[in-house]
Amino acid sequence: MKQKYERPTIRKMNTGLMNKFGTRTDFDPVESIDGVAVKDLVAQYGSPVFVLSEKQIRRNYQAALRSFKTRYPKVQFAWSYKTNYLNAVCKVFHQEGSWAEVVSGFEYHKALGNGVAGHQIIFNGPDKKEADLILAIENHSLIHIDHFDELYLLIQITQRINKTAKVAIRVNFDTGVYPIWDRFGFNYENGQAWTAINKIAKADKMELVGLHCHIGTFMLSTAAYAVAAAKLCQLALKCKNELQNPLQYLDLGGGFPSTNTLKGAYLPGVDTVPSVEDFAEAISNTILEAGFDTDELPLLILESGRVLIDDAGYLIGSVLANKRLSDGRRATILDFGINILFTSNWYDHKISVAKESGQYTEETVLFGPLCMNIDVIRESIMLPLLERGDQVVVHKVGAYNMTQWMQFINMRPAVVLIDQQAKSHLIRKPENLTYLEMMEVVPDYLKI
Amino acid sequence: MKLKANIATSENGFIFNPATGDSFTSNGIAAEILTYMKAGESEAEIKQKILDRYEVELCQLERDWDDYMLQLKEANLLDL
Numbered sequence: 001m002k003q004k005y006e007r008p009t010i011r012k013m014n015t016g017l018m019n020k021f022g023t024r025t026d027f028d029p030v031e032s033i034d035g036v037a038v039k040d041l042v043a044q045y046g047s048p049v050f051v052l053s054e055k056q057i058r059r060n061y062q063a064a065l066r067s068f069k070t071r072y073p074k075v076q077f078a079w080s081y082k083t084n085y086l087n088a089v090c091k092v093f094h095q096e097g098s099w100a101e102v103v104s105g106f107e108y109h110k111a112l113g114n115g116v117a118g119h120q121i122i123f124n125g126p127d128k129k130e131a132d133l134i135l136a137i138e139n140h141s142l143i144h145i146d147h148f149d150e151l152y153l154l155i156q157i158t159q160r161i162n163k164t165a166k167v168a169i170r171v172n173f174d175t176g177v178y179p180i181w182d183r184f185g186f187n188y189e190n191g192q193a194w195t196a197i198n199k200i201a202k203a204d205k206m207e208l209v210g211l212h213c214h215i216g217t218f219m220l221s222t223a224a225y226a227v228a229a230a231k232l233c234q235l236a237l238k239c240k241n242e243l244q245n246p247l248q249y250l251d252l253g254g255g256f257p258s259t260n261t262l263k264g265a266y267l268p269g270v271d272t273v274p275s276v277e278d279f280a281e282a283i284s285n286t287i288l289e290a291g292f293d294t295d296e297l298p299l300l301i302l303e304s305g306r307v308l309i310d311d312a313g314y315l316i317g318s319v320l321a322n323k324r325l326s327d328g329r330r331a332t333i334l335d336f337g338i339n340i341l342f343t344s345n346w347y348d349h350k351i352s353v354a355k356e357s358g359q360y361t362e363e364t365v366l367f368g369p370l371c372m373n374i375d376v377i378r379e380s381i382m383l384p385l386l387e388r389g390d391q392v393v394v395h396k397v398g399a400y401n402m403t404q405w406m407q408f409i410n411m412r413p414a415v416v417l418i419d420q421q422a423k424s425h426l427i428r429k430p431e432n433l434t435y436l437e438m439m440e441v442v443p444d445y446l447k448i
Numbered sequence: 449m450k451l452k453a454n455i456a457t458s459e460n461g462f463i464f465n466p467a468t469g470d471s472f473t474s475n476g477i478a479a480e481i482l483t484y485m486k487a488g489e490s491e492a493e494i495k496q497k498i499l500d501r502y503e504v505e506l507c508q509l510e511r512d513w514d515d516y517m518l519q520l521k522e523a524n525l526l527d528l
Binding site (some may be wrong): 002003004005006007009010012013124159322324328358361385387 | 461471472474475476478481484493500501503504508513515518519520523
């Protein structure tokens with residue numbers, strides 16, 4: 001019987017100081033996801049294909065909720081639609097009890113379509129169309145005002161339709177993390193936020209029910225959330241004491257990091273990012289100690305997205321070709337690129353092979369299939385020797401890739417959800433030319 | 449393609465070039481091919497041995513052979 005083949009390769013040994021941050025190369029193959037074989041997923045849905053684990057989504061949600069509820073009595077999560085607004089995904093979160101947090105008109109309509117009650121939709125973002133605002137007012141949704149123009153527009157609309165809007169303002173402040181995210185909402189330090197609150201209090205048809213902030217994304221500091229919570233609490237207590245307007249909720253937004261590894265980081269994300277428990281501790285303690293009466297503690301709302309879904313998402317792809325670059329480095333071309341793996345711009349994604357392979361590895365550059373020089377998935381990764389047709393699995397891709405992806409050169413692939421009984425379901429079909437051309441119009445004079 | 453005469457190799461795939469001081473590791477097949485090359489076997493003979501011993505098609509081996517020779521050349525191990 002013949003022996004298993006592996007292409008011949010050599011690796012230069014370098015001498016020098018040992019890297020104390022060096023980590024083990026991960027050889028372990030990922031042959032299945034939640035009990036479904038990778039090769040079966042590719043056979044059924046093609047390659048590349050995004051795969052989401054319902055089990056992991058629910059596990060993440062329940063763990064995050066538990067982290068907060070064991071520390072603070074009134075907690076509500078609102079699923080951040082922009083992170084992943086595939087309806088199947090949203091429905092899993094809504095089944096778990098999550099409200100919806102939307103930032104555009106179409107996301108708002110998606111939330112309604114997913115059966116979310118109007119009063120459980122949080123409407124964020126700087127671009128809310130007048131028609132969307134009217135709908136949100138009529139549905140008693142929580143409208144988070146981003147700027148004064150929006151505030152004045154809302155005042156006009158509520159007077160015109162003679163209905164009361166339930167609103168909060170978005171507040172930005174210095175939390176010790178720079179640059180400050182001050183493009184959203186009203187600034188705390190310069191008094192703009194308090195001015196906005198006073199204008200709302202004087203408006204006939206506006207009910208100020210909460211305060212909101214979103215201090216950043218992939219935040220690695222829990223202290224910043226403590227500062228943010230403290231400033232929101234001060235503002236809320238001022239509303240109560242000076243305006244006799246106690247607030248129902250404080251919304252700390254999102255921004256908790258997943259365990260992906262940021263480019264340039266010394267250590268893997270799993271070893272460095274704070275856990276949800278750490279954030280919960282910082283936020284809960286701050287609010288509990290802020291000076292609210294026990295029976296007047298505001299509801300704490302969180303709009304976490306990334307941390308709840310990133311590690312529930314995988315991207316399976318295949319090797320198209322191997323080549324050697326001019327400097328001798330190995331390069332592997334995969335059938336997915338930055339057009340569908342947007343997050344490879346800022347993460348060094350963990351990538352595994354999908355079948356048992358030899359222990360010999362080589363440094364490889366991973367390119368996507370696009371005819372673009374920037375289409376690089378990993379500048380350098382140690383991988384077992386890959387051959388054309390071999391499958392790889394990219395980890396922690398559940399957040400943002402399925403909303404920020406773009407159809408460019410290649411179509412967007414299928415998305416599959418594996419349910420809790422290890423059964424796979426197609427939740428978004430792969431795109432085709434008909435879909436692509438559906439919105440195009442050719443003027444008559446150009447038709448032959 | 450001929451390996452430089454002064455290149456030292458070991459059975460477990462360690463390669464040392466005394467002229468440059470560079471050392472390399474190699475996987476099993478790479479080490480085996482080096483052994484054949486050092487013994488003076490021709491390219492055709494070596495390829496046939498690999499085809500006889502391993503689960504590989506000729507077209508795959510041809511591709512990998514070219515790449516391997518490029519690696520040896522880049523590593524300054526071939527007598528050109």
